[in-house]
Amino acid sequence: RHMNTQLMNIHLVSSSNKVDCIQQSEPLVKDLILLEEKGLLVHDAFLNKKVLLIAPVLGVFADNPRASEVSNHLGVSALLYCRKCKVNKTINPTSLGESRNRAETKVLNEEILKKETVVERKRMERQSGVKGRCNPLLNLPLDLHRLTPIECLHTRF
Numbered sequence: 001r002h003m004n005t006q007l008m009n010i011h012l013v014s015s016s017n018k019v020d021c022i023q024q025s026e027p028l029v030k031d032l033i034l035l036e037e038k039g040l041l042v043h044d045a046f047l048n049k050k051v052l053l054i055a056p057v058l059g060v061f062a063d064n065p066r067a068s069e070v071s072n073h074l075g076v077s078a079l080l081y082c083r084k085c086k087v088n089k090t091i092n093p094t095s096l097g098e099s100r101n102r103a104e105t106k107v108l109n110e111e112i113l114k115k116e117t118v119v120e121r122k123r124m125e126r127q128s129g130v131k132g133r134c135n136p137l138l139n140l141p142l143d144l145h146r147l148t149p150i151e152c153l154h155t156r157f
Contacts, residue, residue, distance in 0.1 A: 021066055022135050029136035032057050036141065057140050059147045067148035072105055072131050072138065080129035084145055100145040105130055106138050 014024045034040075039054040060070055068075055073083035080086045080097070087097035108124075112132030115121040121132050137144060 021062070021069055022133065022137065025070075026136050029139055032140060057142055059142070060137070060144060062148065067144075070135070070137050071100075071144040071148055072109055072133065072135050073100075073145075074125050074129050074131045078126050078129035080127070083129075083148060086129070100129075102138060102143045102145065105145065109133070109135065109138065 013028065016024055036054065036056040039052045041050050042053045043049070044051045060067075062070055068083045071083050075081070079088055079090060081089050081093075082097065083100065085097040085099050087093060087095055108128050108130040109132055112121055112124050112128070112130060113134070115124060115132075125131055
């Protein structure tokens with residue numbers, strides 16, 4: 001835990017006031033997946049030989065609004081308003097629901113995007129809590145729901 005908070009291990013990948021974080025991630029995701037699955041042959045100056053560098057993405061650091069965005073969560077306007085679990089705000093808003101996961105979000109996202117009308121899309125988004133949009137971050141081999149910050153306002157909607 002100590003190593004990942006050192007400044008030498010924290011890198012700003014991009015920043016923009018013109019496009020959102022999903023659009024900024026598009027050019028990076030394929031490279032990040034390749035770096036984790038196949039690695040990259042690099043020269044190690046200390047060992048003076050080539051080594052295979054494999055670098056998995058361990059997490060995405062974000063504030064609460066960006067955490068919702070990267071996990072394709074609609075936000076507090078949804079019936080299932082929590083990005084980490086499926087608590088229903090009309091039934092028991094202070095309890096914990098079943099945990100969300102990447103695989104289910106990807107399936108729901110694809111179903112939402114296939115809807116023919118905006119009204120159908122909005123209805124499904126509101127019921128599921130998943131925002132229908134193309135999100136390359138959902139292809140990373142990590143669960144963005146589980147790794148996003150704890151929602152301190154879980155009981156507020």
